[in-house]
Amino acid sequence: MRALALASVLVLLHIFSVSGAPFIVKRYRKTQLEDQNYWNNLAQAELLRALGVEKNTNVAKNVILFLGDGMSIPTLTAARIYKGQQHKRGGEEGHLAFEAFRHMGLSKTYNVDKQVPDSAGTGTAYLTGVKTNYKTIGFDASIKYNDCQTMFENNKVYSIAKWAQDAGKRTGIVTSTRVTHATPASTYAHVANRDWECDGSITSEDMEKCPELKDIARQLVEEDPGFSLNVIMGGGYQNFDTNATDRPNDPLDNQWASCRRKDGRNLVSDWLKRKHDSGVNHQFIRSKTEMDDVDSSSIEYLLALFSNGHMPYEHEKKSLGLDVPTLAQMTEKAINILSAGDKGFFLLVEGGRIDHAHHDTLAHRALDEAVAMDEAVEKALSLTNEEDTMIVVTADHAHTMSxxxxxxRGQEIIGLAAMGDDGLPYTTLMYANGPGYNYTVKEDEEEYQVSRWNITQEVATGWDYTQLAAVPRDSETHGGDDVAIYANGPMAHLFHTLHEQNYIAHAMAYAACIGANKDHCKDEPTTLTTMGIETTTAGGSTVASLPGVVVALLSALWLRH
Incomplete structure (x- = not known):
């Protein structure tokens, strides 16, 4: 009996130690003893990997930019743990695929006029190389938000997509949002208001003041670089067709639709006619089934609009059996089409619904979307060669999740953390503001008492649970934090410190020999080595590196210890 009682006490102590409170929390266990030998060996292996990193100074034939919309550093940490726990591991010890890239840095995300940015100003920065104002796209900071009369030709800025097209490369955008949303629109559009996705969102007063004003959807199908994009994949069909109807057998199709066209036009038909008149091989599709049937080796232009609004969340595609591709599947198709060109390509892939989940304080969905983008990165890595393909993974801005x-260690990341001093449980993931501001009020004889909700692990780990938030808002705000940049392939070492966000476009263009720095590739680089110091000269510029000296010094220091 004493043994049984002792065992019961030990079980109770384990429950309290795992949760910090009298409720059971799922926990993933470590699979090996992490003693001093474990950590020393792990550090030595990482040190050897660091010492073995060499600069890849090849020209990037291809550039792929993965943009996790709202993928803050806490989102990366939580997604890494979530990914591991989906595979029955603790998660803390693992990594996302792109976290193993050879080089990384940080990006300062502020807009010219805002400390905390939006996705339009940031999209313009990392795609055109020029920072601009809040909620404006494709203009420098002389633009005034929502004022079409400040949209002048000489303050337009063009994206790396156009630079790539000018160099004869194929180009594409893949997104889980509407293809007219802020991030993808920043590759091709020029507007004073990011919400002008179709003409239905432009006021009659604005049209009177600026009769030549084109909505973002029209710019995509009527102007370059939009019309010359080889691959356009995402949602937003409702912005193109006045008579858009829901897709059959898709209960979510009208979710997140923005505006309806009021000009009576079907811009998809216009796109098809122009492509037909150009004599190029082209196709318009609306489902995964149709996408699977596309011949990647022969198609030159593909327009794919898989939903009226934003595309469904990844878990919804799977649980509802929707005929809608995942982000990884779209990425694979896009790369296969773009790779058929002789001169290489530029591709933007946006995991856009990370941001939407954060705005609704739906942390479980945000992490799942981040892992889905990681799967797309893995797919890209399997289809390309780091010798000629630069891959950059970054975010446009942060969020307020903590x-x-x-x-x-190993506690379920999307679940409960412990008990608060008020005797109620709280979750590991919470937000500074948003719709998760939940509380109850208890009234006694003398005063009101405000109390938090008594949530359970089952509720907290659901897809629709809104995390606790400190300040009530209908939509959680962005964060002003710096965000990470991960890079692999040619010239990836250009990302190495804290950068202004607009630097990203310039570094990618330099790697690919397009845009303002294309002239540096005219001369073949020559390398001289003297006393372990490498000096590389190309296009009139000289760059010195010290791999021999650094490795020798580090090796000597290690041997002394």
């Missing part, structure tokens, strides 16, 4: 509460 990771806190002293949960134990």
């Amino acid at each position: 990771i806190s509460g002293y949960p134990n």
Whole structure:
């Protein structure tokens, strides 16, 4: 009996140690003893990997930019743990595919006029190389938000997509949002208001003031670089067709639709006619089934609009059996089509619904979307060669989600952390503001008492649970944090410190020999080595590196210890 009682006490102590409170929390266990030998060996292996990193100074034939919309550093940490726990591991010890890239840096995300940015100003920065104002696209900071009369030709800025097209490369955008949304629109559009996705969102007063004003959808099908994009994949069909109807057998199709056209036009038909008149091989599709049937080796231009509004969340595609491709499947098709060109390509892939989940304080969905983008990165890595393909993974801005509460190692990241001093449980993931501001009020004889909700692990880990938030808002705000940049392939070492966000476009263009720095590729680089110091001269510029000296010094220091 004493043994049974002792065992019961130990079980109770384990429950309290895992959760910090009298409720059971799922926990993933470590698979090996992490003693001093484990950590020393792990550090030595990482050191050897660092010492073995060499600069890849090849020209990038291809450039792929993965943009996790709202993928803050806490989102990366939580997604890494979530990914591991989906595979029955603790998660903390693992990594996302792109976290193993050879080089990384940080990006300052502020807009010219805002400390905390939006996706239009940031999209313009990392795609055109010029920072601009909040909620404006494709103009420098002389533009005034929502004022079409400040949209002048000489303050337009053009994206790396156009630079790539000018160099004869194929170009494409893949997104889980509407293809007219802020991030994809920043590759091709010029507007004073990011919400002008179709003419239905432009006021009659604006049209009177600026009769030549074109909505973003029209710019995509009528102007370059939009019309010359080889691959356009995402949602937003409702912005192109006045008579758009829901897709059959898709209960989510009208979700997140923005505006309806009021000009009576079908811009998809216009796109098809112009492509037909150009004599190029082209196709318009609306489902995964149709996408699977596209011949990647022969198609030159593909327009794919898989939903009226934003595309469904990844977990919805799977649980509802929707005929809608995942982000990884779209990425694979896009790369196969773009790779058929002789001169290489530029591709933007946006995991856009990370941001939407954060705005609704739906942390579970945000992490799932981040892992879905990681799967797309893995697919791109399997289809390309780092010798000629630069891959950059970054975010446009942060969010207000935090990771806190002293949960134990391996504790379920989307669940409960522990008990608060008020005797109620709280989650590991919470937000500074948003719709998750939930509370109850208890009235006694003398005063009102405000109390948090008594949530359970089952509720907290659901897809529709809104995390706790400190300040009530209908939509959670962005964060002003710096965000990470991960890079692999040719010239990836250009990302190495804290950068202004607009630097990203310039570094990618330099790697691919397009845009303002294309002249540096005219001369073949020559390398001289003297006393372990490499000096590379190309296009009139000289860059010195010290791999021999650094490795020798580090090796000597290691041997002394």
